[in-house]
Amino acid sequence: MSAAIMTDTEARTELAQVYRAIERAGLSIGNAGNISIRLGQHMLISPTGADGATVAPEDFVLARFDGTALSAGVPSSEWAIHGGIYAAGLAQAVIHAHPDACVALSCLRRPMPPFHYMVASFGGHEVPCAPYAPFGTQALADGVVAALGTRFNACLMANHGMVCHAPTLQQALARTVKLDMLARQYLLARQAGEVVELTPQEMDIVLDRYADYGRSRLAAI
Numbered sequence: 001m002s003a004a005i006m007t008d009t010e011a012r013t014e015l016a017q018v019y020r021a022i023e024r025a026g027l028s029i030g031n032a033g034n035i036s037i038r039l040g041q042h043m044l045i046s047p048t049g050a051d052g053a054t055v056a057p058e059d060f061v062l063a064r065f066d067g068t069a070l071s072a073g074v075p076s077s078e079w080a081i082h083g084g085i086y087a088a089g090l091a092q093a094v095i096h097a098h099p100d101a102c103v104a105l106s107c108l109r110r111p112m113p114p115f116h117y118m119v120a121s122f123g124g125h126e127v128p129c130a131p132y133a134p135f136g137t138q139a140l141a142d143g144v145v146a147a148l149g150t151r152f153n154a155c156l157m158a159n160h161g162m163v164c165h166a167p168t169l170q171q172a173l174a175r176t177v178k179l180d181m182l183a184r185q186y187l188l189a190r191q192a193g194e195v196v197e198l199t200p201q202e203m204d205i206v207l208d209r210y211a212d213y214g215r216s217r218l219a220a221i
Contacts, residue, residue, distance in 0.1 A: 011037045011044050012057035018169050022097060023052025027176055033097040033161070034076035037169055038086050041065070045082055047073040080141035081163060088145055091153075091165030095172045098161040099180035101187060106156040114198040115186050118178065120206040122164075123152035127179065132158035154179050 006014070019035055022028050030052070036045035044060045062071040065083035069075055076082075082094045105112060112119060112127035119127060130147035133140035144163055147155040154164035154175055162179055166172035189195045198206075 006037065006039070008039065008044070008062070009057075011039060012060050014169055015044060015046065015060050016055055016057045018095075018173050019046060019050065019052050019055045021173060022095070022176070025177065027099045027180060028052065028097040028161075033095075034078050034082070035095045035169070035172075036076075036082040036086075036093070038092045042070060043082055043086055045075050045079055048076050050076070077136035078141075080136075080138050081144050084141045084145040085148065085163075085165050088148075088150075090145075090148060090150070091172075092167050093169040093172045094163065094165045095169075095176050096157075096161065096163040097176055099176065099183070101180050101183035102156060102162040103160070104187060105183040106161060107159050109158045112156065112179075112183065112186060113195070114203045115189060115195050116182060117198065117203075117206045118182060120203055120210055122154045122175070122179065124207075125200060125203045127154055127156060127182075128152055129156040129158055130163075132160070135160065156183075 015035060015037060031049050034046045036043045042062055042064055044062055047059050047061050050059060061069050061073040061075045063069050063075045063079060065087045067075055067079040067083060078096055081096055085091050085094050106129060109129060111129050114125050128147040130143040133143055156162050164172055164175040166175055
């Protein structure tokens with residue numbers, strides 16, 4: 001279901017389910033990571049210190065994009081990332097996580113290059129890497145929003161992790177899983193030898209094919 005038409009109760013239920021799924025999949029351990037859904041001009045976001053193994057629907061915090069809580073609880077320390085993405089009109093759902101391969105790749109402080117055609121599914125010829133800034137700061141949020149721009153639906157975060165957005169929370173979860181898979185494959189390829197990247201012309205063809213394939217089917221690739 002589109003986050004744009006979900007009720008508060010439906011959104012809370014799905015947020016808890018996906019937060020637990022992220023924990024079970026090892027994409028973030030314990031309270032490392034945060035997720036949200038946009039509800040009109042507000043967001044439902046995981047609370048600070050939330051644990052994926054125990055989080056409940058009622059734990060999620062309704063907040064303004066500026067981090068002001070409108071319900072019980074304290075929004076995640078990374079609320080500014082989520083609020084900034086929503087304020088820019090980019091998304092209906094956001095996931096910030098610390099998957100192992102994404103974290104490892106982010107420590108290179110470089111974009112994920114076009115080593116595989118599926119890199120194009122994140123919006124361009126690469127997956128950008130936002131500059132390093134301390135966690136929970138406006139500087140970090142500003143860097144992430146700038147890295148995403150209007151084209152990309154995911155980015156790495158230098159020496160930190162990753163963030164992605166999508167029209168639905170399930171699509172955001174699928175993108176998180178895919179980005180970590182690609183990061184792991186790229187690291188394996190680097191260990192095997194010199195990575196041969198796709199050319200800009202080859203990536204343009206992939207982007208065109210993705211556009212023709214249709215957004216509803218793209219999420220499954």
